[in-house]
Each structure stands twice: as C-alpha cells, then as structure tokens.
Amino acid sequence: MAPVPDPSDIVEVETTHVHCDGGGGALGHPKVYLTLVDGEAVCPYCDRKFVLKTGIMPVIGH
Template identity: 60%
Template sequence: MAGTAPEPPETIEVEELTVACDGGGGALGHPRVYLTLVDGKVECGYCDRLYVLKPGTKIAGGH
C-alpha cells in the first residue's frame, strides 16, 4: 500500500533563548507554551516544531 510520508516538523530559527509556541494555525493549534532553548535548540512537545538558535546570534549575559 503506497502512501505519502508525513512532512517533517517545521524548524524555526530564533534569536532568543525563550520562545512561545501555540502550534500556529489559530484555533487548530495547541495551548501556548513557553520553551527554553538548551544547547541552542528545543522541540515543542505538542507539535514537534523545532526551534534553533539562529547562527551568529549573540545572547546577552543576563543580570
């Protein structure tokens, strides 16, 4: 039985260490969750979107 392979999860480049994900798609998305990048990446547990730190991004040192 031939079928189409599912599309791979979306990868989004970001310039912050904390991102908000709601799955996109408005009402068809998921609850907004805040994710913290570890080692330059984090994956959403709801929609599998992968957030990666944009190459060359400089992160401020905090307080």
C-alpha cells in the same frame, strides 16, 4: 533511525526564550513557553523545533 523533521517545522530564532501555539489559530494547541538549551528546543505538542540562528550569542540572565 529518528525521522528527519520537515524543514517547515524548524524555526530559526534570535532569542533563547520562545513560545509555540501550534500556529493554527483555533486548530493549534495550548501556548507553551520554551527555553532553548544548547541552541534548540522542541515543542512537546507539535514537535516544531526552534533553533538559535547562526552567529547569535545566547543571553544569560535577564
């Protein structure tokens, strides 16, 4: 069974394009840009999970 992410590592967002830098300033990681697919994305460096807020409709295109 996969470990359940710590709730502090789950970020609710209102857009399908986000970035993550680890949140630790110099102690973070390189900034990566993520696109939420099916309403979520996971940072490949720190495993922080980004989820689309309930009721937000994803925008298709620009």
